[in-house]
Amino acid sequence: MRILVPGGYGLIGSAIVSALLTAGHEVTGLGRSVGQARLREPRVRWLQHDLKDLVSAEAWRPLLADVDAVINAAGVLQDGPGDDVMVTQSLAMVALFEACEQVGVKRLVQISAVGASPDAATVFMRSKGIADEALEGSSLDWTILRPGLVLGSSAYGGSALLHALASLPGFIPLPPAPSIRSVALDDVAATALAVVEGRLPHRRIYDLVEDRAHSLQEIVATLRARLGLPPARFARWPLWIFRLAFRLGDLAGLLGWRPPMRTTSLDQILAGIDGDPTPLGAANGRSLKALPEILEAVGGTVRERWFARLFLLKPVIVATLGLFWLLSGLIGLIEADKAKVVLTLRGFAPTTAALFVHGGALADLLLGAAMLWRRTMPAAATGMIGVTLAYLLAGSLFTPDLWLDPLGPFLKTLPAAVLALVALAIKDAR
Template identity: 35%
Template sequence: MRILLTGASGFIGRNLRAALLAAGHEVVAASRSSGIDFRQMLTADDWLPHLVGTDAVINSVGIIGECGSQRFDVLHTHAPAALFRACEHAGVRRVLQISALGADDTAFSPYHLSKKAADDCLRSLDLDWFVLRPSLIYGHGGKSAELFMRLAALPMIPVVGDGQQMLQPVHISDVVATTMQALVTPESGQTLDIVGTEIISFADWLQRMREVQGLRPAQFLQVPFGLCMASARVGRYLNPILQPDNLRMLKVGYRADPKPVERFLGRALLRSTPPLFFTDATPFGSTS
């Protein structure tokens, strides 16, 4: 198949691109570096020339925090919605949207709400669609995974409040495998949460990230939630992940049942063994 892959230069995108090429697909990579800027792709007409000869589209563009003209409504909602409508117009039936766990009726943050708006648009169209909602993804090269690795290596591990916010991390291999399956399965029209099988606290997850770096366990530095929020208001100028809304979302601790995605894949999800923290997506997370 010839596949238009947006966000191809990102963490998820570059892993998807490698898997698609390995499976013999032709990949048309779209990101700012390849000349497609979502801020200028706001109508179906903008997208139509890029869909000629295309069999499927995967959208994995996203930002974790707004910065300058990189806005949630433009990147997460308006440009993807224009792309999805162009797909319907051009007869590109298979469209996969990488959304995020929590982009549902409980959403309150602009991040989730803007994702959900695009997901709703896709679900309303006459297409063979999938909305894939991963939880926190770990593996080599993820921006949040790398930030957490750095925090975990500090002499004392800083955690938000008591550090008991719950996570359900999933390896990049499982995200890629689910997307690859969604590309070919006849049972389209599904919204799938891609979550790991283990529910773990933020503090324990950072301690594990420390262990896998070969470091001895460290004490936690419990930073009160209010102080974290105040720091995030300044920190977001240094790293877009450090947004007050991201702390609010961490506090909620999104979870989902992993069984539907295991059924979809026809196998168990990967358990977080140490080598997986440093690997790209490989079939079944193999590190050889």
């Protein structure tokens, strides 16, 4: 079959694409930025389109030529620069369903979420629910899959956050949370494959969840053991601390980042993640993997431990570098006269000294601000390394005595350059 997968390079989408390719299907992936996806999976025909430009059936129809079925795995957690939840998960999807009806693509699989409803508490769940309701009212051979908490060997979003929590030293803070049902990433992909191949009844809604629910503490403790880490103590912190932390995640979202620690995630955790495994179990004659089996896919190697520990350190590194360079530039402007004296005492003309001091301060401010913006972070980190090396080279030529200064104005720049190098190494989110 020739299958179109919107969102084909996301956590769930990538697993579905791999399952389809293994089964011998021709896959076309669609997403907003497909450069890395093309390199990672060249067997797929990748189409680069922003879903905000696909809110009409007319826009979708050319993309459905020579397509036998669609598996929709596109989605965003929360509104932000370039992200509109209602457009991505509702308007564009309703247009897709209409286009499929018009061109004769009958089979469509919708990856939704447990708890999706047009009157749900969060925009994320409402948008999924609106799309689900529209699909149910269509003439398509539709199937709606609603996964619980998705866990697997790959980690992104909420699963990545759980890895990070599980790796914390000492004690692990947890919000008050009801029970949670999880699902293996490969079970989601296998179910989507079974549906699109006609091995499960169509025009059904299936919750993809394990048979038994677990507490958040039980999930994190099991994951920690799989990472090869000793048991940890758990702490129940007041809810306001978590709300503050997740609000900071919202702020990062305004700067173009997509952290899992945003208020939508917290609201979902507090509401619980539940579902009914019975319909799917009856349809395929077996239950999905339980938590211990799910987490067998998580290896306890140094790679997994490095990822888990660096996940929460990444925002700390980015924020530290951004604030360091911003404050450096601000102090340079405030104390410009003192900085100019250091240069004039070493033979620089006052005009030249002022040019170096004010130019350097402005460069620091620009790099600090660029570090905090997601799209410009890699360029900013590269610039920080370059400016530091240029600063050290010029300083060695004109003020070599500062290498031995007890306050270490030269030596202290080296760790900042190394930290920028680390930021470059962990810049990718997928």
